[in-house]
Every structure is written in C-alpha cells, then in structure tokens.
Amino acid sequence: MPKQNIYQLDERELIDQVAQWGFTREAGAAIWRCLHRDAPGSIQQVLGVPAALVQRLDEAYEITPVVADGQIGASHEGVLKYLLRLTDGVQIETVLLWYGRRRSGCISTQVGCACGCPFCATGQTGYVRDLTRGEIVGQVMFLQRELHAVGEALTNVVLMGMGEPLLNYTNTIGAIRRIVDRRGLALAERRVTLSTVGVVPGIDRLAREPLSVKLAVSLHAASDELRDRLVPLNRKYPLDALFRSIGDYVALTGRRVLLEWVMIDGVNDTREQAEELAYRAQGLHVHLNAIRLNETPGNKWRPSSVERIDAFTAILDEYGVPHTLRQSRGASVAAGCGQLRGSRQGVRTTPDQSAFAGSRASEDPVLDEGRVSLDVPSGTAGEAHVEDPQI
Numbered sequence: 548m549p550k551q552n553i554y555q556l557d558e559r560e561l562i563d564q565v566a567q568w569g570f571t572r573e574a575g576a577a578i579w580r581c582l583h584r585d586a587p588g589s590i591q592q593v594l595g596v597p598a599a600l601v602q603r604l605d606e607a608y609e610i611t612p613v614v615a616d617g618q619i620g621a622s623h624e625g626v627l628k629y630l631l632r633l634t635d636g637v638q639i640e641t642v643l644l645w646y647g648r649r650r651s652g653c654i655s656t657q658v659g660c661a662c663g664c665p666f667c668a669t670g671q672t673g674y675v676r677d678l679t680r681g682e683i684v685g686q687v688m689f690l691q692r693e694l695h696a697v698g699e700a701l702t703n704v705v706l707m708g709m710g711e712p713l714l715n716y717t718n719t720i721g722a723i724r725r726i727v728d729r730r731g732l733a734l735a736e737r738r739v740t741l742s743t744v745g746v747v748p749g750i751d752r753l754a755r756e757p758l759s760v761k762l763a764v765s766l767h768a769a770s771d772e773l774r775d776r777l778v779p780l781n782r783k784y785p786l787d788a789l790f791r792s793i794g795d796y797v798a799l800t801g802r803r804v805l806l807e808w809v810m811i812d813g814v815n816d817t818r819e820q821a822e823e824l825a826y827r828a829q830g831l832h833v834h835l836n837a838i839r840l841n842e843t844p845g846n847k848w849r850p851s852s853v854e855r856i857d858a859f860t861a862i863l864d865e866y867g868v869p870h871t872l873r874q875s876r877g878a879s880v881a882a883g884c885g886q887l888r889g890s891r892q893g894v895r896t897t898p899d900q901s902a903f904a905g906s907r908a909s910e911d912p913v914l915d916e917g918r919v920s921l922d923v924p925s926g927t928a929g930e931a932h933v934e935d936p937q938i
C-alpha cells in the first residue's frame with residue numbers, strides 16, 4: 548500500500564492513529580509538534596518519540612512534496628524557485644522570496660489551472676488536478692525546512708502560486724487553518740495572503756470565514772470587454788459582480804482588499820482604463836498594486852513605459868484611489884508562473900546566509916514596507932509571487 552502524506556492528517560487523526568498502534572496519545576501529540584515546529588525532511592527525522600513508533604510511522608506515511616530536478620538557484624533578487632514532486636509524480640512550483648526581514652513562501656494550490664489567463668504560463672498548460680490540503684501544507688513545511696537549515700523561518704505565506712485558490716476552496720482554507728493554527732505553523736493570520744482572479748462565490752464565502760487573512764484580487768482591467776480577454780474567468784464573473792463582492796467583503800470584514808494590476812503597454816495602461824478603474828474603486832476600501840508586466844518568451848505583450856505608468860497613476864491620484872507601483876523581481880530565475888515547470892532547467896542550490904544578507908532592506912524603500920512582487924504570476928494573471936502585497 549502506498550504511503551500517505553502525513554501532513555494530510557489533522558491532529559486528532561494522527562493522535563488516534565498512534566493510539567491505535569498501541570502508543571500513548573502524548574506520543575502522537577509530540578509527533579504533531581515535531582512535524583510543524585521542526586519541519587523534518589523525512590519521517591525518520593521525527594524526534595522525541597520511541598524509535599519503534601517512528602518505524603511504524605515510516606511504514607505508513609511520508610513527508611511530501613520533495614524537491615524534483617529543476618530547482619532554480621538563489622539570485623541577488625531574493626528569489627529561489629523550487630520544482631517539487633508530489634507522490635503521484637506530478638510537479639508543482641513553490642517559491643521562496645526574501646527581502647529585509649521577510650521570508651515569504653509563494654505556494655501553489657492546483658497542478659496547472661483551468662482559468663487560462665493568456666499571459667500566465669500556468670494558464671497555458673491547462674488544469675491537471677487540485678492539490679490536497681496536505682500537499683499545500685507540505686509546500687509550506689518544505690520552505691520552512693529550507694529556512695531552518697540556515698537559521699531562518701518563514702514570516703509570510705502567499706497563496707499565489709500555480710492555480711486559482713478559490714477553485715480549490717476546501718483544501719486551500721483547510722491548509723490556511725493549519726498554517727495559522729497555534730498548534731500548527733502558528734503564522735499570524737495577517738501574514739497570509741490569498742490571491743484570486745475573481746471567483747465571486749469564493750470571495751463571498753471567504754468573507755464569512757473566521758480568518759483574518761488578506762485578500763488580493765487580480766484585476767488587470769476595468770472594462771468587461773478588456774477583462775474578458777485578459778482574465779477569461781471574467782466572462783463568468785463580470786466586473787459588476789466582482790466589485791459587488793469586493794464591496795461586501797470589505798463591509799463584512801472591515802479589511803482592505805488589494806487590487807493587482809499588471810501594466811501592459813497599450814492594453815490596460817490607457818486613460819480610459821484608469822478612469823474606469825478609478826470610477827469603480829473610488830470610495831471602496833481598496834489599494835491598487837500596479838506592476839510592470841514581465842517579458843516572457845512567446846508573450847505578445849510588452850510592459851508599460853514609466854511615462855505611461857505615471858500618466859495612469861496620476862489619474863488614480865485625481866480620484867483619490869491609493870496605489871503603489873511595486874517592484875518587479877525574479878525574471879533571472881524564471882520565477883514566473885509555470886516557467887520552471889515548463890523549462891525544467893536550472894542550477895541546484897540552496898539558500899544560504901550570504902543570499903539573505905544580500906537582501907538589504909535599504910535597497911528599496913518601497914520593498915521595506917512589504918510591497919514586493921515578482922514578474923509573472925503563478926496564481927494571478929501577470930504578477931507572480933507577491934511577498935506581501937499588503938501595505
């Protein structure tokens with residue numbers, strides 16, 4: 548019988564299993580603590596319980612995902628992208644970003660994606676399957692293990708990797724609960740960001756969850772005509788419905804929503820788009836994060852010029868819509884959605900202290916405040932891997 552991913556179990560299931568094997572419930576609790584605090588790389592590395600129990604555990608469970616053959620090395624840009632292999636052999640991308648004191652994991656929630664955003668590499672590969680709760684948590688623990696190895700720890704998690712999190716709602720929310728659970732990874736809820744392209748029923752449902760995580764919506768266009776092309780899911784959940792949902796979310800939670808906008812030359816950086824956006828966003832508790840499109844092979848679009856971005860944001864200023872032009876990082880490590888999985892090339896490295904030391908907070912005052920993103924999205928059309936998109 549194939550081994551199961553141990554992170555798929557919840558605490559009670561694990562303790563019950565250990566008790567069924569004839570060991571104490573305290574031993575089960577000790578395993579749980581070790582799994583989430585120490586992030587062991589294998590079952591054999593579980594400490595603090597009898598060797599016979601570790602052996603029994605090892606016969607039934609494994610720790611996944613594991614690194615596959617395409618890890619891309621650390622760069623001066625503070626990005627390390629991993630290709631991870633799941634139990635059934637499929638591969639996903641997980642990204643570690645660091646800047647200043649932040650150590651952020653950009654996590655995938657699906658293998659591939661059905662949304663088909665035209666400038667997203669994952670969107671071009673199609674949907675394969677949802678990730679389980681355990682596979683989502685397993686990615687986080689993988690990054691935690693990498694960081695522990697150099698005396699560091701994750702500070703933020705962004706669900707902006709491959710896939711649309713709200714189309715894998717149950718497993719995504721289950722994983723978030725584990726990430727913020729005091730008996731799990733114990734990350735503060737405000738340090739977790741979920742990014743969606745606008746699955747309205749999912750946003751409505753999320754608003755009612757007792758979770759104070761941040762919500763980011765990849766908007767990219769303010770007219771249905773254009774957004775239908777850039778974010779095909781807009782045909783199902785058009786802008787009126789999306790902004791109604793965002794407004795309800797703000798009213799119910801009191802939390803600001805982040806709007807992500809990849810600046811594409813001559814496409815969505817026009818005066819008309821800026822005015823339409825300002826009209827829709829005016830008075831809403833939202834903040835727009837603009838980012839220049841990353842140039843990727845085969846992409847017919849180009850990033851907006853600085854002049855066009857300035858003109859665009861000047862209109863937002865006129866209407867009082869808060870915004871930030873975010874830093875773009877990661878192109879040198881192909882840290883865009885699906886790029887690594889597509890290319891399967893790279894230099895195998897692990898993070899080290901010198902890499903972290905190279906990410907100086909003083910290099911960019913915008914990044915100091917946590918407004919960090921990469922270029923191409925895994926999870927949001929156009930803007931990949933936001934370290935912490937909240938300001």
Ligand code: SF4
Nearest residue numbers: 660667670926927928
């Ligand atoms: S941008 Fe996100 S939602 Fe769109 S295809 Fe890519 S992964 Fe899917």
